[in-house]
Amino acid sequence: MIRALLVDDETLARRLLREYLQAHEDVKIIGECDNGFDAVKAITDLQPDLVFLDIQMPRLTGLEVLELTQRDHGVIFTTAYDQYAVKAFDLHAVDYLLKPFSQVRFDEALARARRLMGQPTAGLQAITTHTTGKLERVLIRDRNQVHVLALNTVASVEAQDDYICIHAQGKSYLKTQSLSELEGRLDPTQFVRVHRSWIVNVGHLKNIDRLSKDSFVAVLHNGQQIPISRAGHERIKALI
Numbered sequence: 001m002i003r004a005l006l007v008d009d010e011t012l013a014r015r016l017l018r019e020y021l022q023a024h025e026d027v028k029i030i031g032e033c034d035n036g037f038d039a040v041k042a043i044t045d046l047q048p049d050l051v052f053l054d055i056q057m058p059r060l061t062g063l064e065v066l067e068l069t070q071r072d073h074g075v076i077f078t079t080a081y082d083q084y085a086v087k088a089f090d091l092h093a094v095d096y097l098l099k100p101f102s103q104v105r106f107d108e109a110l111a112r113a114r115r116l117m118g119q120p121t122a123g124l125q126a127i128t129t130h131t132t133g134k135l136e137r138v139l140i141r142d143r144n145q146v147h148v149l150a151l152n153t154v155a156s157v158e159a160q161d162d163y164i165c166i167h168a169q170g171k172s173y174l175k176t177q178s179l180s181e182l183e184g185r186l187d188p189t190q191f192v193r194v195h196r197s198w199i200v201n202v203g204h205l206k207n208i209d210r211l212s213k214d215s216f217v218a219v220l221h222n223g224q225q226i227p228i229s230r231a232g233h234e235r236i237k238a239l240i
Contacts, residue, residue, distance in 0.1 A: 002117065006032045006050035006064070007039040008078060009057045014101065017052055017078070018121065020106045027110070027141055036060020037146055041070045055079040060139075060146070068141045072120045076109050135185045138166060140173045147173060151190070155204040155220050157182060159197040192239050194218055194232035202239055 004027050008014050015031055031047055033039040036059050043051060043065070049085035053075055053199050055062040080099040138154060140147040144214065149168050159179040160164040166173045176179065183193055193202050204220045211217055216228040218236070228236065 002027045002049045002114070003030045003046070004028065004050045004052065005039075005042055005046060007029060007036075007042075007053050007057075007062065008052070008054040009034045011052075013054065013078065016205070017106075020103050023025070023103070023107070031044050036062070036065045038147060039065045039142070040141070043071060043085070048074070049117060050074045050076065052076050052078050056081055060148075066138055068146060070137055073111065073116070075117060075121065093165055105130060106110055134187055135182075138168075138175075140166065141173050142173065149173070151187070152201075155189075155222055156224060156226055157199040163195060167222070170222065189239070192236050194226060194228045194236055196229065198226050198232075200226055202236070205236075208233075208236070 003023065004016050006017050006029060009019070011034070014034075018029065027050070031042050033042050034057075036057050039051075039053070039057075039062075040060070040233060042048075048227055051071065051074060053062045053065065055077055056079060060068070065071075068077070075097045076097060078097045078099065078101075082098050084094070091160070095112050097105060097109055135151060137151060138149040140149065149166065153158055153168045154166055156166070156167045157179065160174070162176060163174045164177050164179055165180060169204060172234070179193075179199065183199055186199070190203060194204050200218050200220070204222065206219045206221045207219050209219055209225075214230060216233050218224075218226040218228055220226065
């Protein structure tokens with residue numbers, strides 16, 4: 001029996017999925033979600049075999065749901081936005097159903113999902129990073145909570161072993177990600193790598209202090225003092 005989760009903010013879209021699934025006795029619907037936050041919790045708690053996942057949803061997009069859950073298998077995208085289609089197929093997503101889709105097209109996607117059931121799907125993780133372009137916000141999952149941080153609230157980011165520590169609005173948040181990966185998705189006119197272990201939001205920069213001939217420190221409005229390497233000093237000078 002295939003345990004399926006339906007994720008779509010449109011009631012009619014979920015109803016259509018239910019109707020199409022009636023022809024498949026080996027599929028059991030174990031839950032439905034109409035927003036990304038509920039989808040993150042349902043995927044984590046229920047561990048479905050297959051997720052029918054809309055991309056454009058309120059609160060969190062389908063791609064952000066994948067990022068937060070680190071789901072790497074059993075996903076069929078359903079969406080009305082075809083700009084994602086080519087990239088999704090190129091990256092070998094399970095399948096991609098462009099609304100409106102027929103029973104025949106739905107059955108084809110489900111058949112492919114059956115063949116790949118339980119196998120990690122090459123490209124699902126890449127979809128969350130490469131099809132979304134530059135970040136518009138930072139997502140952090142802390143146990144059962146999801147924090148959504150606007151980029152302009154992020155003062156600095158620090159590398160800590162296998163994690164990054166994001167400093168924003170007087171709080172610090174840990175996330176499993178490399179500093180280089182995050183840097184590649186940030187706006188380079190707003191964020192600058194000032195040290196191998198630090199990224200700074202120039203909008204939060206108060207001043208740069210010289211400690212010695214070749215040693216500098218960035219002082220932020222929140223009082224943080226962040227070391228600046230020689231290369232970082234050149235980068236931040238060019239930006240400001």
